[in-house]
Amino acid sequence: MGNQMDKLSHLSYAEIPTVDPHGVDTEEGPRIGVSYIFSNDDDELGDGCAADGTMKDPNQEEKQFDRRDEVESAVYNRDECIYEKSVKSANLEVSSPENLLNRCKAGDLVEFVAIGLLPHWAVYVGDFQVVHLHRAEVKNSFLTDASQGRRCRIVNDFYKFKALAPDMVVQNAMEQMGLKNRELSWRNSECFAAWCRFGRREFKMGGEIRIGKQPYRLKVDMSDKHSHMLEFQSLEDTIMEKRRNDQLGRKAMLQELAAHFRRVCLTPDSRAPAFCLFLR
Template identity: 60%
Template structure:
């Protein structure tokens, strides 16, 4: 199989086949919402998708504006029953200059703008970060990469054991200059997370997509209203999570309302029991 991955795209939930909206399917013993699917490579520029993933352009145009924490959708990722990722909506954001006083080599950084995909990077010391940008892994000054966006340290979002700082830095620097067909990651988040945790699940084709979906993405709209989607790989979940980050909480909620044919029946939490 290698890196040959079948590609499917969609623009909203209404175009994606799902299971019974009541959460149950024939011949199944429990709740199951959604299916796994793969989204177009986002990188961090909508017009720079790699040809081997998709020749289609993302037709959704979102206005760029400063990050609004209130528009961020809380979510969690589960592998079977284990939570492997959880959004920290209360995390404070900082200017690039302020981040420089807080970073340590091996830290993961996330730069945010409403209407854009989050840009992840690995801090490697000497005011520099390594990041995937426009289908190339680059080494740039943190202040240049931020482009005026606020950022935050996101070491704790993924609940995997981190590699030693020197290994994280080496992972990042060893791939500087890789581009196009040399890349093993779909976006800046997958690359940065792989550098820190070293898990093959962040790589293209790192997991075989067969059988039932072991990953669940839980979208939390309120204490009692949420929706769960199932996926076959961590890579697929990340692509959907980032798409939600880009379009914002209200847009995701509207998509789901349209998909479920109602504005007030987002599914209850299936992990409550």
């Protein structure tokens, strides 16, 4: 399709700075973060793999999700919040696929989560089935099979866009079944499922014109008083980084940021001591 993008390598915080490479938000207000160039996230490449790329045993109890390690974040398009995952605004509790079936309605978005894995999203289409992007193909599966042993939850309210009618959401999902590889217009299961529900082109590969400005901000909560702010040119790139943080988990993400800020402290910058102090 005409909006396909070539794979690009993921770079570190220090390699693609924007206005200010420090990216910490305090109670005094936000500071500019950084932007990224990504490889193709597509959790079909990461399904069944740990964060370090090693294969996981699908029968291991380690897949049980630990809510205490969940990353809370929000996405802003300029000044408008378009996505929020927070204990203050959404029910983040997870359940077994069998229990979730009692609450699912056609058109619902379902997220499957597990320690060290990218979150996997699907569209519930009724009759215990979901449509989802999995291993570079849009497939129809039973919800219990699509979970692959992971915990799950309904995530209709994470994105703040107005949803399409449930029958339209189901139709969007069903009409894409069988698409694969170069026919696909989405880089991961979350973008596909969200596009089905909201119908917005921003979720598609190349769905937004890049003109040098960075209108999207990803705010990652680090503590009650501190957050990390990053800026991106497209919603697609913002989602890619958000998902990477979800895969890392809160503890590993904070360790990565701490390592970055320690490197910043070694550079000649008048604000560096404040960041060093923050890390202690």
